Amino acid sequence: MYQEPDENRQTKKISLSLYIGSLLTVLVIGIIGTALALDFVGQDSATEEQNSTETTTTAPGSEESTLNDSFQPVQELYDILMTQYLEEIESGVLIEGALEGMADSIGDPYTEFLDEVESSSMDEDIQGSFEGIGAEVMKEGDLVRIVSPIAGSPAEEAGLLPNDYIVEVDGESVADLSISEAVALIRGPQGTEVDLLIRRGESDFTVTLTRDSIPVESxxxxxxxxxxxxxxxxxxxxxxxxxxxxxxxxxxxxxxxxxxxxxxxxxxxxxxxxxxxxxxxxxxxxxxxxxxxxxxxxxxxxxxxxxxxxxxxxxxxxxxxxxxxxxxxxxxxxxxxxxxxxxxxxxxxxxxxxxxIQNVLPLTSNGEIKFTAxxxxxxxxxxxxxxxxxxxxxxxxxEYQSFLIISQEETYQEGDVSEEVENINAILDALGYDVGEVSNAFNEQTREAVESFQADRGLSTDGIVQDATARELIDALRELIDANDTQYEQAVEFLLNN
Known part of the structure; x- marks a missing residue:
């Protein structure tokens, strides 16, 4: 890790040197991570006096007394649940819940308690290859926001975009989940599938992704x-x-x-x-x-x-x-x-x-705290x-960069009326097929446009959008986007003219 020059260290408090190598990225859903550098700071072992069960006298009004008074309700609640709750509870469950609640109470999406599994997952993210869908995410309200899909990942191949929102994972809402819990649902072995309910603008759609192992490519x-x-x-x-x-x-x-x-x-x-x-x-x-x-x-x-x-x-x-x-x-x-x-x-x-800037520090027991430092x-x-x-x-x-993904599991044909059909019409129009005015109706012009597209791509010309036709439409749209990178074109023009 880069360290400051010696002459600078005297002028800077230790906290900055702790997080010079800390986390600058939002959490990875399973694949890559932009490797997270963690400067772990060891904690001194508790002294015998700290571990002792002897009762000590604290002066009223002292800082220690105030701290003890502040934590008294926590101890009381712990005792009540451990002794009077209907069913027996493991103390570790309550302690972990308290740690999670303390971190969540700050309201900072980048501060969270990481249990042993989540800590191991974060450690894996700096090793080189990862299994999942390949997107950087953060928790935003009741949803999980995609900051960016990773280049070459299943998320990018499926057409997910920055600022898409994950609403559900395999039918389970992410509203009440921490970002780590949501990530745990999305992660999984290479070759397995995960269904995501995605919200883009005012439209919701479901996409099925096959998890993969993707090496870090910087x-x-x-x-x-x-x-x-x-x-x-x-x-x-x-x-x-x-x-x-x-x-x-x-x-x-x-x-x-x-x-x-x-x-x-x-x-x-x-x-x-x-x-x-x-x-x-x-x-x-x-x-x-x-x-x-x-x-x-x-x-x-x-x-x-x-x-x-x-x-x-x-x-x-x-x-x-x-x-x-x-x-x-x-x-x-x-x-x-x-x-x-x-x-x-x-x-x-x-x-x-x-x-x-985030830092990660180990706690005395299993787990770590990732916090904004x-x-x-x-x-x-x-x-x-x-x-x-x-x-x-x-x-x-x-504009066509933000068009929605077409579900390969659904069937769209003449007579259908829906937002999904409007998206299909918009894609066909962007690809140069005549659908007339883009609308939410799968009419005769749409069918004829689909048939023309199918013929051009060597598909069966039945005028129905499903399976291979849906996949080919998305592939054609991706090819169109790649061939019309207006930002890169402007960069080249600027260099040529300056």
Missing amino acids: VRFELDEDHPSIGYVHITNFNIPTYEEVVDAIEELQEMGAEQFVFDVRGNPGGLLNSAIEISNIFVEDGEPIMQSQGRGEEPFIYRANSDDLGNFKLDSPSVLLIDGGSASASEILAGAMSQSSDIPLIGTTTFGKGT GRWLTPNGDWINEEGIQPDIEVEMP
Whole structure:
């Protein structure tokens, strides 16, 4: 883990050094995680005096007396339930419930008690490959919000999008579940299926995903096909090896002839704090600020670019950074550093807006507490929490990117009238098939459009949308989206003209 230079450690309280490697990402549903770096701080064993059952006298009005008075109702409730409840209760169940309730009472979606199973699950997320559906999530009210599907995951393949909401998992509502409990339902062995009830806007639909094992892939890169002097580097998350992968990608692209670069953190939910700092250091001159962090009761501490400590690879070639609503935490640190300290343009849409830093500490008994330990600020001192970072050049993706998934289990045919049919008509229209005015009616024009689509894709031309036809429609829509990346096109145009 990156540590501050010795001369800086004296000016900074220990709390910041504890969370320098802490969690900057929202929770992973089962696959990847943007690896979470956990700085565990060991707790001293209780002394004999603390473990003793002897009765001690506490001065009235003292801090210890006030603390004891505050916890007295907890002890009373515990005693009542243990001795008078109808059925016998295990004490550990009550204690764990109290710990969960204490963490939940703060109302912070990033603070929670993790039991032994959940702690093990989080530890697995930093090891390399994961089994699940592949999406970053957070609890928001009674729903689970998808921050971003992971590139190449079942969630992405199924067409799930940032800001979709999970309402139910295999028929069970997530309303009363903690985020860890919801994640536990969604996780599962590779090859097994899970049904999710998804809410997108005002529409609900069910999607069945087959869980998979997906290795961590931090960086993908290639030369632009039409403009080989432009290199494209997509950073999908911030893990331990990500810095080296970014450096390797840039160097290889330079050897291939790249002189300008499009960097992309769209859909990147975050990861390691010092990975974000190291990668930001590539673009920021030594001595210039990368970010600021602020703990409880502390003044902001400024992290500055430093080749000696953060890596000596620097890039001064013309570059732009693509961002969107799925770019969160560590991605936003990079965006802030590139924009405010290096004048690198940001293109796309406003980022997610996660400006807090989480730490994880073990408890005396089994379990851990994940809690918000500080906030981070941009080089200029802006706190972007719940606001995000706005692009310098705002470019929306085509409307059809947000069309709903078509259920392969349902049958849609002439005479049907529904929101799902309206979605099918909209997809056919986007693909260039004539459905007339897009409506919620599966009429003759819709049937003819479906038949034309089926013929073009080598399917049976029965004019009915189900099974293979539904799957092919979604595949065709995904191909259309991939071929019309308006944000990337704007980035290329900017580099060519500046």
